[in-house]
Amino acid sequence: MKKAFSSLRSLLRCHWAMVRKKGTLILCGAFLFVAWNALLLLFLWGRPPIGRLGEGGGAEPGAGEDWAAGKGKRGGASGLAGEVIRLAEEVESELETQKKLLKQIQSHRSIWELRKDVGKIETEDIKDKKDELKEPQQVPQLPVLDENKALPKKVPAPVVTSPPPDTKQDKILNDEKQSSENKVGLTDSSPQTVIPILVIACDRVTVKRSLDKLIQYRPSVELHPIIVSQDCGHADTARVIGSYGSQVTHISQPDLADIPVRPDHRKFQGYYKIARHYRWALNQVFNTFSYSTVVIVEDDLEVAPDFFEYFRALYPILRSDPTLWCISAWNDNGRDGLVDPGKADLLYRTDFFPGLGWMLLKEVWAELEPKWPKAFWDDWMRHPEQRKDRSCIRPEISRTITFGRKGVSLGQFFDQYLRYIKLNTEFVPFTKQDLSYLVRERYDETFVKEVYSAPLVKVEDLQQGGSLKGAGPFRVQYSSRDSFKVLARNLGVMDDLKSGVPRAGYRGVVSFLSRGRRIYLAPPEGWTKYDTSWS
Numbered sequence: 001m002k003k004a005f006s007s008l009r010s011l012l013r014c015h016w017a018m019v020r021k022k023g024t025l026i027l028c029g030a031f032l033f034v035a036w037n038a039l040l041l042l043f044l045w046g047r048p049p050i051g052r053l054g055e056g057g058g059a060e061p062g063a064g065e066d067w068a069a070g071k072g073k074r075g076g077a078s079g080l081a082g083e084v085i086r087l088a089e090e091v092e093s094e095l096e097t098q099k100k101l102l103k104q105i106q107s108h109r110s111i112w113e114l115r116k117d118v119g120k121i122e123t124e125d126i127k128d129k130k131d132e133l134k135e136p137q138q139v140p141q142l143p144v145l146d147e148n149k150a151l152p153k154k155v156p157a158p159v160v161t162s163p164p165p166d167t168k169q170d171k172i173l174n175d176e177k178q179s180s181e182n183k184v185g186l187t188d189s190s191p192q193t194v195i196p197i198l199v200i201a202c203d204r205v206t207v208k209r210s211l212d213k214l215i216q217y218r219p220s221v222e223l224h225p226i227i228v229s230q231d232c233g234h235a236d237t238a239r240v241i242g243s244y245g246s247q248v249t250h251i252s253q254p255d256l257a258d259i260p261v262r263p264d265h266r267k268f269q270g271y272y273k274i275a276r277h278y279r280w281a282l283n284q285v286f287n288t289f290s291y292s293t294v295v296i297v298e299d300d301l302e303v304a305p306d307f308f309e310y311f312r313a314l315y316p317i318l319r320s321d322p323t324l325w326c327i328s329a330w331n332d333n334g335r336d337g338l339v340d341p342g343k344a345d346l347l348y349r350t351d352f353f354p355g356l357g358w359m360l361l362k363e364v365w366a367e368l369e370p371k372w373p374k375a376f377w378d379d380w381m382r383h384p385e386q387r388k389d390r391s392c393i394r395p396e397i398s399r400t401i402t403f404g405r406k407g408v409s410l411g412q413f414f415d416q417y418l419r420y421i422k423l424n425t426e427f428v429p430f431t432k433q434d435l436s437y438l439v440r441e442r443y444d445e446t447f448v449k450e451v452y453s454a455p456l457v458k459v460e461d462l463q464q465g466g467s468l469k470g471a472g473p474f475r476v477q478y479s480s481r482d483s484f485k486v487l488a489r490n491l492g493v494m495d496d497l498k499s500g501v502p503r504a505g506y507r508g509v510v511s512f513l514s515r516g517r518r519i520y521l522a523p524p525e526g527w528t529k530y531d532t533s534w535s
Contacts, residue, residue: 193315194223194224194225194291194292195223195311196225196226196227196285196291196294196295197214197218197225197227197295197297198227198281198294198295199229200229200278201229201230201298202232202237202277203232203234203236203237204237204300204404205236206299206300206403206404207228207240207241207300208240210298210299210300210301211226211241211244213302213303214226214297214303217303217306217308218308219309221247226247226248227251227284227289228241229252229253229277229280229281229284230250230251230252230253231252231273231274232256253276253277253280253281259272259273259374261375265375268376271375274375274377275372275373275374275375275376276374279369279372282296282360282365283369286362286365293319293359293360295357296358296359296360297357297400298404300402300404301356301403302400302403302423303357304398304425305424305425305427306424306426306427306428307329309429309431310327310399310430312430313431313435314430314435315327315359317393317436320439321438321440322390323390323391323440324390324391324392324393325361325387325388326353326359326360326364326392327358327359328350328355328356328358328393328394329356329357329358329395329398329399329400330354330355330394330399331354331396332352332354332494333493333494333512334396334398334421334422335417335420335421337492337513338512339396339397339422339513340518343396343397344426346395347395347435347438348393348394348395348396349391349392349394349438349443349506350394350506351387351391351392351505351506351507352392352503352504352505353382354392355378355381356398356400356402357399379498383499384499384530384532391440393438394504397422397423397424398421398422398423398424400423401423402421444507448507451473451475451520451522452475454472454475454520456475456476456477457475457476458476459490461474462474462476462491462514462515463490470517471517471518473517473518474517474518475520477522477523478521478522478523481534484521488521491512491514491521492514493512493521498535499530499532500531500532501530509523
């Protein structure tokens with residue numbers, strides 16, 4: 001009996017120790033356990049011995065009196081002890097069952113706690129992801145070249161930062177060009193059209209002026225990432241670019257060595273380096289960052305408020321019309337007084353490559369890159385072999401101006417022309433306009449009719465004191481290279497020609513204002529092609 005009670009105490013002690021170590025859930029289980037065992041003990045102690053019930057309440061088979069008489073006191077005591085031992089064994093069996101129950105409760109509690117922790121982790125992960133989506137992506141800043149460190153002449157790998165955000169978004173736009181003008185219509189670009197801006201920089205710390213305006217007017221960081229490609233290894237300029245942090249992506253042209261040139265071209269070393277830089281930078285944009293188009297500006301250009309709107313609207317036209325090969329923000333004759341300030345939305349086709357803020361497609365670069373020149377790349381672009389009778393789009397009022405008198409051209413044309421170029425200040429919602437009139441078939445018909453229906457006048461009639469009345473348009477005709485130059489100088493427009501093409505000209509016609517009148521400086525009616533000897 002002592003052994004049975006000892007076992008009972010051990011089991012109770014064991015269960016009590018287990019209960020103390022558990023949490024709230026185990027306490028509930030322990031309460032149920034104690035209540036159950038209490039009821040069990042009361043039931044067992046209160047029931048009669050197994051067998052028939054006698055009148056004396058005995059527990060053995062047969063009558064109670066016979067049992068009592070035959071066994072006496074000793075027999076009764078012995079039977080009670082046996083009954084207590086049997087009850088203890090039954091209690092021990094029940095405790096074992098309850099022990100197993102407690103272990104099951106504990107195992108289920110561990111599972112519940114694990115599920116709870118997993119759920120908490122998943123909730124925190126979802127919250128973290130939402131926070132990441134709300135925060136702008138940080139582009140690590142490119143370590144720039146130290147101008148005091150010598151570089152080998154050939155460096156195989158470019159020094160670049162991480163690619164700008166969403167560099168693959170415009171992959172779907174690499175479809176074949178659609179020539180049907182009914183697919184142009186309203187020119188609001190798709191939200192997925194990423195049009196990066198490539199800033200060509202060297203040693204001008206005033207690149208800050210250009211970058212400030214680009215960032216100020218940029219409508220979307222994702223749709224218009226700014227890539228600043230720096231040549232020259234100029235440390236002060238690199239620090240200015242680096243100060244913009246993740247607002248721009250800074251890449252550095254790695255080969256800073258002089259380029260071998262023939263003796264009479266040593267003074268043009270800068271032009272050779274510019275051509276090398278353009279080739280490297282455009283390869284980075286199209287082949288490394290995998291963009292399908294780019295707008296190129298130089299570090300001395302300031303942009304207009306609708307600069308981005310202008311290029312977004314004209315991108316579909318450029319892609320749809322195979323007779324176009326660039327979009328330019330520049331009007332070579334965009335001086336104040338030569339443009340109509342009330343026609344900020346007026347756009348033209350031009351056969352002259354303007355540059356100075358221009359859009360290029362990857363397909364055109366793939367055509368040009370294998371034969372890219374060693375120097376004077378912009379004049380090379382104006383050769384018939386490159387132009388292939390294709391045109392660009394230009395505005396009436398420029399969307400860029402240049403503030404960089406200092407440069408490899410040593411101020412050529414700056415003081416006479418460039419410093420007077422008028423920058424547009426009115427925002428024109430080009431993406432809401434139908435620009436399909438710029439497609440060649442429609443444009444040529446309207447343009448030729450308008451030019452050659454204008455009254456033919458002499459330049460003297462347009463000058464001060466002339467007898468000409470009315471706002472125009474009027475037509476002034478030239479018939480040779482020399483006559484064009486004389487008339488252009490008298491009328492105040494640029495008089496140089498490249499491969500026979502006048503600046504801002506289309507089909508040989510230059511459109512501008514003179515004393516408030518629309519003037520067309522034009523070749524005779526029936527013009528068919530340019531004379532490349534007029535250069």
